[in-house]
Amino acid sequence: MILVTGATGNVGRRVVERLLAAGHPLRAVTREPSRANLPAGVEAVAADLADPETLRPHLAGVRAVFLIWPFTDPAVTARLAPRVAEVFAAAGGPRVVYVSAASAGEDPDSFWAVVERAVAASGVPWTMLRPTGIATNALGWASSIRAGGVVRWPYGGAARSLVHEDDIAAVAVEALTSARHDRKTYVLTGPRTVTQAEQVRIIGEAVGRETKWLETSAEAVRPMLAGAMGSPEFADSALAGWARLTTEPEPVTGDVQAVLGRPARTFEQWAADHTADFS
């Protein structure tokens, strides 16, 4: 039995679909099973990572957990992550495959790094998946592209190595189902960097519509970003990160290829997979 948190999210949904297709028994965690809209045959269970005790009843017989972390506040994370990890350890120590972030390797105070340390300290077997950025971030431009194609956003020259959410899911399923990946940390990226302005052009080509990048200031998007990301501090760190990526492109690794034996998918492939979201 495999427990999937974030089962209604971008990566988690793909993990659920892949486990289901491969015939692995799974339990899908959501705060609201009635709204989860999961594939037929998937057992949706109610739990909230903000209340770690709610996970406990669903861990019976579980040998692996797919873990995402929805809290961006480091203080909240410092309080909750050790309790969540302790619930896993007390339930027999299932393998934990955590979707962290490449930032965890650069900033030990980031919430991602705090979760990694809590999981590792609990003594359970673990695999850390550190995407640089998930291509689904580009869905934030979907309403602008649908409404005429003009994207007003800062740092068009920020070069990102965005990774397809389904490549993360494919790596996660490998790690959930094999001990070969225990105690491994993978930095998951796409096969090359693509600037934000290029991403908008590529999406336009995929949907067959003209799109335009309209460079705007960081100040103009900061309030909206703070709301979407859950904290002004997190929004500021994202803006500072994009500013840096205009001169220092994000790294590209071969970790997707190393685990899956095939190259990571390109942003062009991602856009082709998501034309419905932008049309």
Ligand SMILES: NC(=O)c1ccc[n+]([C@@H]2O[C@H](COP(=O)([O-])OP(=O)(O)OC[C@H]3O[C@@H](n4cnc5c(N)ncnc54)[C@H](OP(=O)(O)O)[C@@H]3O)[C@@H](O)[C@H]2O)c1
């Ligand atoms: N976006 C990026 O570029 C990026 C980069 C590096 C790392 N990451 C990491 O990647 C992970 C997965 O991203 P994603 O895009 O798949 O996530 P997502 O689509 O934003 O999914 C959020 C999920 O979190 C669940 N959730 C929210 N609050 C919860 C709570 N209190 N308790 C339990 N579940 C809760 C939601 O489930 P319900 O609403 O059904 O409860 C939903 O399934 C994230 O943890 C993020 O930190 C993202």
